[in-house]
Amino acid sequence: MTDDRDDTYTRLELEAIEAAGDIDASRPGTPEVAAFDREMTADLDEYNREIMPRDGPDAPTGDRLLRQAGLLAERDPNTVAAGPAGYRARLRLDHAGLAAWPGITPTQLAALGLCARPDPSSPAFVDVVGEFGRRYGVDPGRLAEALG
Numbered sequence: 001m002t003d004d005r006d007d008t009y010t011r012l013e014l015e016a017i018e019a020a021g022d023i024d025a026s027r028p029g030t031p032e033v034a035a036f037d038r039e040m041t042a043d044l045d046e047y048n049r050e051i052m053p054r055d056g057p058d059a060p061t062g063d064r065l066l067r068q069a070g071l072l073a074e075r076d077p078n079t080v081a082a083g084p085a086g087y088r089a090r091l092r093l094d095h096a097g098l099a100a101w102p103g104i105t106p107t108q109l110a111a112l113g114l115c116a117r118p119d120p121s122s123p124a125f126v127d128v129v130g131e132f133g134r135r136y137g138v139d140p141g142r143l144a145e146a147l148g
Helices: 011-019 031-058 062-073 082-091 095-100 106-113 125-136 140-147
Strands: none
Touching: 031 062, 062 106, 082 095, 082 140, 095 106, 106 125, 125 140
C-alpha cells in the first residue's frame, strides 16, 4: 500500500495556517530570529563549557555534533552537503579545505550542509544561494558552482 498524500503546502496555505495560530514560522533575517539565534548560541556555549572538563576532548559539544550531522547529510542528495561532498572528492580536499574554499569554517559548512538543497534549474536558485551567502558567510559563487 502506498501513501498518496501530498504533504506540501503553498505559501498562501502556510500563511493561513500561521494566521490561525496553528504554526509559528520563523523568517530568516528578522530581529526575532536573530535574537533567538543569539540566545541559542549563548546556551550552547554554556553547555559546551560545562561538558568539556567532564568529558574531555571527545565531549559531544554542539560544534562536534553539528559537524557529525553534516557528515551524515553528505549522503542525502536533498541536502546542500551532498553538492560540496562530491566537489570535495573531485578536488581531493578534506573538510577543512572544502570549507576554506568558499571562505567559511568546517562548522559553518556543516550547518549550511543541513539545509535543503536548491534546484539549480529553479529560477529561485540564485536567490536561495545568495541567502545562504548572507546567512552562513559563504561565497555564493563558489557555493553555486559546488551545487550546480
